[in-house]
C-alpha cells in the first residue's frame with residue numbers, strides 16, 4: 093500500500109501542476125487510522141479542486157493532542173468509518189480557492205478550525221462555534237483530518253496566521269492555544285494578579301497555560317511528575333512547582349496561599365487530581381476542566397460545592413475567536429514549548445511519546 097516516502101517537493105509540484113490544469117487525479121500522502129490503534133501511511137487520491145466557499149490547503153505541520161490518542165484508542169462513542177485521516181490541529185497554506193472566496197488567496201497561511209460547524213445556527217451566529225447545534229464532526233476524529241498533503245476546507249473556518257508566527261508555533265493553535273484561551277478567559281475569567289493552579293505543567297496545554305498566565309501577571313502553581321519536569325516548569329516561569337509524586341499538592345497549595353486556596357484551577361487530569369483540585373480552591377474559586385487523562389470519574393461533595401460557592405465549568409474546544417487570540421498571543425511573544433518535531437514517517441514515535449507522558453510541551457509532525 094505504501095510507496096515509502098516520496099520526495100515532498102516533487103509530489104507537491106506535480107499536484108499543484110495537476111490542480112492548475114484540473115487534470116487527472118494524482119495521489120497524496122495521508123496518515124490514516126485503518127482500525128483501532130492501527131495507523132498507516134496511505135496514498136489516497138488528491139482532493140478535487142475546492143468547491144464554492146472552500147479553499148484547498150497544503151498542510152505544513154500537524155500538532156498532536158490527546159484527542160489523537162483517544163482517536164487511536166478507538167473511543168466507543170466516536171461514530172466514524174475507517175480509513176480515517178488523522179490530525180485535528182494544523183498549520184496550512186492556501187493553494188487554491190473555490191468560487192465566492194474573497195477573504196483568502198493562494199499563498200495565505202492559515203490555521204483551519206477543526207470542527208465543521210454549520211455557520212448558521214444561533215450558537216454559530218453568536219460566535220460560540222464550539223456550541224454549534226449542527227456540527228458535522230471534528231476533523232481528524234469523526235471525519236477526515238489534516239495529516240495529509242492536501243485537503244479542502246470551508247474558507248469561513250480558516251484563521252489567518254500573522255506574519256511573525258512560524259509554522260511550528262501556528263500548528264499549536266487550533267487545539268492547544270484555542271483550548272487554553274477559552275478555558276482561562278472565556279470560562280474561568282482569569283484576571284491579572286490572581287492565583288492559578290495548573291495541573292501537568294509539562295503537558296502541551298499545561299505549559300501554554302503557565303506562559304499565558306505569567307504573561308498577564310498571575311501567580312502560577314503547577315504540578316509535575318518528575319524533578320526534571322519541575323526544573324523545566326520553573327524555567328517556563330511557574331512561581332511554585334509541586335512534584336505530585338512526592339507531596340500532596342492540595343496541602344502545598346493551601347500552605348502557599350495562607351490556607352486560602354487559589355482563584356482558579358486549570359484541570360485536565362481528572363480522577364487522580366479531582367478531589368485535591370476542589371480542596372485547592374478559595375471560596376468562590378473557579379475550576380475549569382477540559383480533560384480526564386487519568387480517568388473520567390470524580391466525586392463531588394455538594395455541601396462543599398455550594399458552601400464554598402465554587403464555579404465548575406466544562407470546556408471543550410474553543411470558538412474561532414480564541415484561535416485568533418492565541419495567534420496574537422504568540423505574535424506578542426508568548427510562544428509554545430515544543431517538545432519534539434517528527435516527520436510523517438515517524439508519526440508512531442510521536443504518538444508513543446505523547447501517550448507515555450514523557451513529554452514537555454507540544455509534539456508536532458512536519459509533512
Ligand SMILES: [Zn+2]
Pocket residue numbers: 209210211212213214215216217223224225226227
Ligand atoms: Zn452552527
